Structures are given as structure tokens and as C-alpha cells.
Amino acid sequence: MIRTCINSIGVLLAFTIAACNQRASDTSANATSQNTAEQEVNWIPLFNHENLEGWQVLPGGEWSVEDGVIIGKSPVEEPLHGILLSDSTYDDFKLKVVYKAIKGNSGVYFRVEKVEGSDSVNGLQAEIDPDKDAGGLYDTGGRNWVVQPTPKDVEKWYKPNEWNEMEIVCKGRDVTVFVNGFKTADLKNDPGRVSGYIGLQLHGGMDMEVRFKDILIAEN
Numbered sequence: 001m002i003r004t005c006i007n008s009i010g011v012l013l014a015f016t017i018a019a020c021n022q023r024a025s026d027t028s029a030n031a032t033s034q035n036t037a038e039q040e041v042n043w044i045p046l047f048n049h050e051n052l053e054g055w056q057v058l059p060g061g062e063w064s065v066e067d068g069v070i071i072g073k074s075p076v077e078e079p080l081h082g083i084l085l086s087d088s089t090y091d092d093f094k095l096k097v098v099y100k101a102i103k104g105n106s107g108v109y110f111r112v113e114k115v116e117g118s119d120s121v122n123g124l125q126a127e128i129d130p131d132k133d134a135g136g137l138y139d140t141g142g143r144n145w146v147v148q149p150t151p152k153d154v155e156k157w158y159k160p161n162e163w164n165e166m167e168i169v170c171k172g173r174d175v176t177v178f179v180n181g182f183k184t185a186d187l188k189n190d191p192g193r194v195s196g197y198i199g200l201q202l203h204g205g206m207d208m209e210v211r212f213k214d215i216l217i218a219e220n
Helices: 002-039 151-157
Strands: 055-057 062-066 069-074 082-090 093-103 106-114 121-128 137-140 144-147 164-171 174-179 182-187 196-202 208-219
Touching: 062 082, 069 082, 069 196, 082 106, 082 208, 093 106, 106 137, 106 164, 121 164, 121 196, 144 182, 151 182, 196 208
Parallel strands: none
Antiparallel strands: 055 082, 062 069, 069 208, 082 196, 093 164, 093 208, 106 121, 106 196, 121 137, 137 144, 164 174, 174 182
16 A cells, blocks of 8 residues: 555656656747747848938938937927938838937837928837837827827836837837837737838927937848
8 A cells, every 4th residue: 555655656746747847848948939039030230330321311400420329419499300211111120229318309200201391201200208208109290199108107118318229010000119128009900101211300399319329120
């Protein structure tokens, strides 16, 4: 009887160890798969760290490259939204932007169209601001605020006076924005444009300074 109990305990222990090993193996495989998928993203730089090749400067503000960084500045007297616009248009993509907001309201435009007027473009903008709204979505020339985060939410993901990483993912009519790994906006079946230019903004009527260190894209 004692021998039977010992054998039963041994079988149960062996089964438990095997199950734990399988779960650990599955977890490791999933992590490896996720890491491999991230490594396999074919990031292409849209900024060469030397000049503004590949970009067009629309009226308003001033854009320059210093020490491998794009610097945008605009005085409060400037009424126009200064836009640095990509030469090419894009459909579905992942866009990664490393930025530092010094003063004034900026943003990353995507899937936008050129228009006449002080805004220069119409379409969605992922918000960049040193004080509020970072990672929100604003539709210039359309719906205005689409996703406006609360100050408490912004505190979770935004790093004042530091470099921040924003990622914008567009697939069909779905749009997701991340700031420093936090999901800050998520649109499903959005009625906005599904193709257009990428742009960096200097808001008119503000004392502006914003910096961009890296701009990378991976088209789907």
C-alpha cells in the first residue's frame, strides 16, 4: 500500500514538472517570436541626419539640421503653421519618431493632403506638446480633437525635457499611437484618409521650438 502511494506521488510529481516545463517553453517561444518579429521590422530612415533631403519646407517658421538633429523654430508673430512635409506619400505603415518638445505646440502629421491657407495641410496629427495632450490625435481641417488624453494620462507616458519616442501604426482604417511604449490613441474603422504625406508641425501664433532626432518608417 505504501509502495503504491509512493508510486502515485512520483507519477503526479513527474506530470507536474513536465507541465511546468511545457509552460516555460511556450512562454520562451512566444517571447522569442515577439522579439524576432520586432527585429524583422524593416525600418527605413526618412531623415539622413545631415540635411532635409526627402522633405519640403512649406511657408512658416524655420527648419534646420544641427548636430544630426532637425530643429524647428517659429516666433509668436508667425501666423502660419510651418510644416516640414515628406516628398512621398504613404498608405499603411509604422512610423517611429524620436522627439524633444522645447516650447509650443507641435505634432506629427500623417496621411495628410496639401491645402491652401494658414494650415498648409489637412488630416490627422499625433500631438507633440511640452505641457499637455502628448500622444493625442487631432484632425486639422476636419473633426478637431479625435482623441484628447487627460493630463493624468499624459503623465504616465510623457517625459518632459527628454527625448520621447512616438510610434504611429496605420493599417487600412485602423490607427494606433504609442508614446514611450504606452498606447495613447486607438482608432478602429476611422473615416479619415488612408493615404497621404507625413509632416512635422510648427504651430502658428506661438513661440515654437521642437527637435527630431530620428524618423523611421516601415511600410506594410
